[in-house]
Amino acid sequence: CYNVLAESLEENTTSTLDPHISEFRWRKDRLVRELDAWNADIYCLQEVEHYTDFWEPYFNSRGCQGLFQKRNGDDKLDGC
Numbered sequence: 001c002y003n004v005l006a007e008s009l010e011e012n013t014t015s016t017l018d019p020h021i022s023e024f025r026w027r028k029d030r031l032v033r034e035l036d037a038w039n040a041d042i043y044c045l046q047e048v049e050h051y052t053d054f055w056e057p058y059f060n061s062r063g064c065q066g067l068f069q070k071r072n073g074d075d076k077l078d079g080c
Contacts, residue, residue: 001044001045001046002034002035002043002044002045002046003045003046003047004027004031004045004046004047004048005022005027005047006047006048006049006077006078007022007023007024007049008049008076008077008078009047009078010022024049024050024054028050028054032058043059043064044080045080046078046080047078048068048078048079048080049077049078051066051068051079052068055068056068068080
């Protein structure tokens with residue numbers, strides 16, 4: 001399982017990092033390189049945001065299917 005560090009949880013995970021490291025728009029290319037290097041059959045990501053606009057197209061372009069489950073709670077934006 002790989003934690004991609006949801007921006008909505010920044011206060012808990014990335015608040016002490018430089019914004020060029022913590023913001024998804026800067027991290028996404030590095031995350032893709034990491035996942036591509038694994039070349040796995042199954043991926044499990046946690047703290048996922050940007051599912052429909054980034055992760056789903058990314059995995060679809062590699063011939064994978066995905067399922068996103070939002071975390072419980074009306075105020076939660078991330079999921080697995």
